[in-house]
Amino acid sequence: MATAQTRTLSRLMMAPAVIVLLIWMIVPLVMTLWFSFQNYNLLNPMMTGFAGWANYVYVIGDPSFTQALVNTLLLVGGVLLITVIGGTFLALLLDQPIWGQGILRIIVISPFFVMPPVAALVWKNGFMHPGYGMLSHLWRALGLQPIDWFNQFPLQSIIVIVAWQWLPFATLILLTALQSLSEEQREAAEMDGAKAVNRFRYIILPHMARAITIVILIQTIFLLGIFAEIRVTTGGGPGYASTNLTFLVFRTGILSNDIGAGSAGGVVAVILANIVAIFLMRAVGKNLDE
Amino acid sequence: MQLTPLFVGAFTLALAASASAQTLTIATVNNGDMVRMQGLSPAFTEETGIQLNWVILEENTLRQNVTTDIATNGGQYDVMTIGTYEAPIWARQGWLVPLDVLSADPEYDVDDILPPVRAGLSYENKLYAAPFYAESSFIMYRKDLMEKAGLTMPDAPTWEFVGQAARAMTDRANDINGICLRGKAGWGENVAFITAMANSFGASWFDENWQPQFDSPEWKETLDTYLALMADAGPSGASSNGFNENLTLFQQGKCGMWIDATVAGSFVTNPDDSTVADQVAFALAPDAGLGKRSNWLWAWSLAIPNSSQQKEAAEQFINWATSKDYLNTVAAQDGWANVPPGTRTSLYENAEYLETAPFAQMTIDSINAADPSKPTVNPVPYTGIQFVAIPEFAGIGTNVGQLFSAALAGQMSADDALAQAQDATLRDMTRAGYIK
Numbered sequence: 254m255a256t257a258q259t260r261t262l263s264r265l266m267m268a269p270a271v272i273v274l275l276i277w278m279i280v281p282l283v284m285t286l287w288f289s290f291q292n293y294n295l296l297n298p299m300m301t302g303f304a305g306w307a308n309y310v311y312v313i314g315d316p317s318f319t320q321a322l323v324n325t326l327l328l329v330g331g332v333l334l335i336t337v338i339g340g341t342f343l344a345l346l347l348d349q350p351i352w353g354q355g356i357l358r359i360i361v362i363s364p365f366f367v368m369p370p371v372a373a374l375v376w377k378n379g380f381m382h383p384g385y386g387m388l389s390h391l392w393r394a395l396g397l398q399p400i401d402w403f404n405q406f407p408l409q410s411i412i413v414i415v416a417w418q419w420l421p422f423a424t425l426i427l428l429t430a431l432q433s434l435s436e437e438q439r440e441a442a443e444m445d446g447a448k449a450v451n452r453f454r455y456i457i458l459p460h461m462a463r464a465i466t467i468v469i470l471i472q473t474i475f476l477l478g479i480f481a482e483i484r485v486t487t488g489g490g491p492g493y494a495s496t497n498l499t500f501l502v503f504r505t506g507i508l509s510n511d512i513g514a515g516s517a518g519g520v521v522a523v524i525l526a527n528i529v530a531i532f533l534m535r536a537v538g539k540n541l542d543e
Numbered sequence: 544m545q546l547t548p549l550f551v552g553a554f555t556l557a558l559a560a561s562a563s564a565q566t567l568t569i570a571t572v573n574n575g576d577m578v579r580m581q582g583l584s585p586a587f588t589e590e591t592g593i594q595l596n597w598v599i600l601e602e603n604t605l606r607q608n609v610t611t612d613i614a615t616n617g618g619q620y621d622v623m624t625i626g627t628y629e630a631p632i633w634a635r636q637g638w639l640v641p642l643d644v645l646s647a648d649p650e651y652d653v654d655d656i657l658p659p660v661r662a663g664l665s666y667e668n669k670l671y672a673a674p675f676y677a678e679s680s681f682i683m684y685r686k687d688l689m690e691k692a693g694l695t696m697p698d699a700p701t702w703e704f705v706g707q708a709a710r711a712m713t714d715r716a717n718d719i720n721g722i723c724l725r726g727k728a729g730w731g732e733n734v735a736f737i738t739a740m741a742n743s744f745g746a747s748w749f750d751e752n753w754q755p756q757f758d759s760p761e762w763k764e765t766l767d768t769y770l771a772l773m774a775d776a777g778p779s780g781a782s783s784n785g786f787n788e789n790l791t792l793f794q795q796g797k798c799g800m801w802i803d804a805t806v807a808g809s810f811v812t813n814p815d816d817s818t819v820a821d822q823v824a825f826a827l828a829p830d831a832g833l834g835k836r837s838n839w840l841w842a843w844s845l846a847i848p849n850s851s852q853q854k855e856a857a858e859q860f861i862n863w864a865t866s867k868d869y870l871n872t873v874a875a876q877d878g879w880a881n882v883p884p885g886t887r888t889s890l891y892e893n894a895e896y897l898e899t900a901p902f903a904q905m906t907i908d909s910i911n912a913a914d915p916s917k918p919t920v921n922p923v924p925y926t927g928i929q930f931v932a933i934p935e936f937a938g939i940g941t942n943v944g945q946l947f948s949a950a951l952a953g954q955m956s957a958d959d960a961l962a963q964a965q966d967a968t969l970r971d972m973t974r975a976g977y978i979k
Contacts, residue, residue, distance in 0.1 A: 297935070384778075404952035405953075
């Protein structure tokens with residue numbers, strides 16, 4: 254039992270770390286807010302002074318803003334769909350007593366250890382390149398015209414790359430959940446004559462619901478900020494076909510040197526991400542309370 | 544204590560050492576010529592005692608780094624590698640040290656620098672960056688394929704001829720594309736090429752009142768011609784192809800023609816890298832009969848940011864790297880064909896160079912045909928050929944490049960791309976205060 258004294262002591266000892274972390278978070282956030290109301294272009298020192306809402310009006314009025322918003326949601330949704338369904342399937346598969354299970358599990362998990370820019374480069378040049386990618390050789394071998402993935406299906410291609418990276422995470426969490434399911438329960442259902450589909454639907458899936466919720470919540474937070482994969486493969490294009498909010502902020506702030514508008518975009522992105530997070534917590538987070 | 548004098552002595556020594564050994568931090572781009580310069584630089588250190596700390600970066604990263612550093616007065620670099628876009632803009636902001644010492648040095652011979660290159664790196668008639676190598680653009684083509692198509696390339700072709708030849712040379716069954724052109728989005732990639740092309744069709748980015756001109760018939764003709772040419776005779780996936788991708792395609796024998804930087808001349812004629820080295824010939828970039836060719840002008844150059852604490856040493860280094868002597872050093876080690884091209888008149892009067900470099904004459908002709916102060920058929924308020932020398936262009940060009948790239952990928956029509964380019968540019972120019 255912690256006494257009042259030890260509680261005070263522990264608070265005192267934690268304080269420096271908490272304060273440092275708070276400053277770490279607050280300073281950049283406050284600076285972003287400050288810059289978002291300033292006229293500030295790196296290459297044009299004549300642009301100075303208070304800008305009012307001009308930067309926000311400029312960013313939200315960007316012809317690609319709506320598309321970036323839609324792309325962000327499509328990216329998150331697409332990756333979640335693939336990783337949750339694929340992860341459940343893989344978890345079921347890995348839970349079977351098969352030969353070489355240990356090695357198979359390591360192979361399935363390994364994409365998670367690859368850094369995003371490296372993964373994107375491998376997919377771009379090794380697999381999806383229309384000239385010398387593995388897929389184009391496969392297509393040619395089948396007598397078909399190779400597909401120029403990043404130009405014909407830019408957003409879908411990025412979804413595939415990101416899903417490939419996050420699938421191991423989903424699989425791992427879901428497999429752990431699956432392994433915590435009591436063997437007796439399964440056997441009882443089997444003895445009662447329940448078919449595999451029904452066993453999955455009425456026993457396994459409800460048992461995994463919490464784990465699925467965790468996967469969705471954690472992944473959404475990370476997927477809202479996908480950047481490296483887009484930067485390496487399509488550069489947000491063709492046109493704005495694969496520009497998400499993060500990339501739009503990068504384009505405005507860094508490529509165009511417009512720090513003011515870029516900061517405004519950053520603030521807008523943070524607000525929108527929070528709205529999505531709150532919505533998610535309300536909708537799926539209920540699972541965690543039960 | 545006995546130890547105290549020892550500490551004091553060591554401290555004094557350390558101070559003295561740091562004062563005498565100067566170290567310059569140099570930011571440069573990872574192009575072959577710069578990497579060679581880095582390899583040769585120990586000679587400079589030996590001669591002057593000045594140590595060099597290299598920061599070698601990929602082009603886009605270099606641009607972002609040096610821009611951020613100079614705009615925030617970071618003082619990270621003593622020498623920066625910049626281009627003809629940055630030099631006059633940064634000079635006007637007072638961010639660069641004028642290279643007056645070099646200009647006054649008779650041995651350096653500033654008058655030897657090619658006039659268009661010197662003009663591109665000057666602001667109010669003062670030189671602010673010294674060219675390391677310079678380039679225009681021209682046509683590289685395959686003699687064998689041209690012959691097979693039954694055509695002869697004139698020294699100064701028109702777009703009409705280029706289109707006809709490209710279509711005649713295309714042989715999809717054998718993976719040969721009549722023409723390879725830049726399609727990758729970016730102000731330094733597809734925008735550079737298409738802007739230079741537009742100049743020859745009589746189009747321009749802005750009229751004299753800074754009004755964007757993408758709704759003009761000249762721009763429509765430019766983009767339609769480009770898209771049709773690429774659809775009929777270009778490689779698949781062209782909207783991801785930039786300079787490096789096209790270089791590889793050409794070296795592998797997959798392009799009949801390639802219109803790009805003159806600096807590629809030595810890469811496509813080098814038998815170690817190019818499978819078609821003995822079949823390559825050169826011609827001037829095409830025109831449309833309006834008096835402007837579609838060739839650009841660019842110079843990778845060395846400049847000193849005002850924030851540098853070691854301006855004199857930096858000047859010494861720039862003098863060494865861009866001098867006539869440096870060309871001789873490279874020639875002695877790697878042969879004349881490998882010297883950094885395009886900067887000095889004397890190089891193009893050197894018979895040995897002209898003989899070993901088959902692209903030399905066409906390079907100098909192309910550079911001389913470029914005039915950054917009068918880039919377009921009609922008068923415009925800006926300088927720069929394949930770019931508009933205003934600070935906002937990097938952003939505007941990035942946007943427009945995306946739209947052109949989307950049109951090439953078939954994601955939108957030429958008309959939509961131009962209409963959106965017009966709207967986006969108008970928006971940005973109004974924000975920047977050029978249009979009221």
